[in-house]
Amino acid sequence: MTPVDETSLPERILDAAEGVLRRYGADKTNVVDIAKSLGMSHGNIYRHFPSKKAILNAVAGRWLQVLMKPLEAIAADSDRPAAERLKAWFDCLRAAKRRKLRDDPELFLMHQYIVENEREMVAQHLAALHGLVQRIMADGIAAGEFRPELDPADAARAFLLGTVAFHHPVLVMQNPPTTDHDAELVFDLVLAGLRAQFA
Amino acid sequence: MTPVDETSLPERILDAAEGVLRRYGADKTNVVDIAKSLGMSHGNIYRHFPSKKAILNAVAGRWLQVLMKPLEAIAADSDRPAAERLKAWFDCLRAAKRRKLRDDPELFLMHQYIVENEREMVAQHLAALHGLVQRIMADGIAAGEFRPELDPADAARAFLLGTVAFHHPVLVMQNPPTTDHDAELVFDLVLAGLRAQFA
DNA sequence: ATATTAACAGAATTCATATTTTGTCATTTG
DNA sequence: CAAATGACAAAATATGAATTCTGTTAATAT
Known part of the structure; x- marks a missing residue:
């Protein structure tokens, strides 16, 4: 052994x-x-x-795995209200991207390269993110927090697309950067769209 | 003469x-x-x-002007319901970008270059777009269609940021492209967030 | 006078070539 | 025999000379 x-x-x-x-x-x-x-x-x-590219992809993949862990934890924590979890999830993702850009600009650039050139890898990662958000959405709908007629998969997709300004590497790198205020604005609007309307 | x-x-x-x-x-x-x-x-x-760059910028600027015209018309048409106008406005912008990418890929590439490198020009254009959306928002709020506590400027900014996936050139060019269904998903979610909740 | 040109210098770009890097594999090492 | 090496061909990249392009200006045309 x-x-x-x-x-x-x-x-x-x-x-x-x-x-x-x-x-x-x-x-x-x-x-x-x-x-x-x-x-x-x-x-x-x-x-x-098998190749240099494979090494680089593995490095990037490893970072994505690290990124996923806290997101998974938040998505799995079904006791908290869905709205709260969704906010925490969004803040976590956004913070991770910004931190990476600040602390490891070279690796962040590689991340951007991969998003632009390694479709399969990105598709897999997006599917994983989608699964997590979908879970939060399903919980929120089941609990009556979110509108009952929503489809969790559609709602998750809409959420990820609607917040893309805050996690797509090209937009995260963009100057001038989006602000915390911007993130709140968008999140609050989307959350209002998800919420059940009480009579 | x-x-x-x-x-x-x-x-x-x-x-x-x-x-x-x-x-x-x-x-x-x-x-x-x-x-x-x-x-x-x-x-x-x-x-x-004064320079080659100035010529290229002027070409791009002229296209942005052409793009703006129908958007201005929609924003100014205060008789129609705000939700309807917002949808029309969004569809018009999205369609224009996609058409450009399909019909004039070379010019679209220049558009992308400008978004990445000519901040002043982009800032001006974004401010113009923001002004138009803000007008629709203000009308919608005044008419009781949208939530009364909304700030039109904030709502407009949130709308533009939330729909960035469908008009930022980098994302419009992205493969696989977003679908009409995606656009509807996001628009419907955001619209629900804007809407007044009736008792 | 005003619009246009043609010749020019310096900047930027291309292109051919030299160098480095990738990926393979027969050989060596422990 | 599993793990690692080093020598190698092909691919990619760097280098620098040759060319093209930008932007200016003095000269020319209208």
């Missing part, structure tokens, strides 16, 4: 790649440098990843 | 520029070709425009 407390080589390759990406940016990153920072020959990298 | 039924030279330069842009794309367009297509030397162009 192999001791597994050491992180696996694929993982360490991704760590190394992330480091190189952060330092030099996506353009100047090459497989030889990644290998060098691990003290191995670059040929060996290809025993674990 | 000069006969003015002839279009002015600046106008004809812009027409020529538009033609060259459409044929060769923004990259391959140069001032010499624009002048050649008018049968004059390129030096003469600089008596009417």
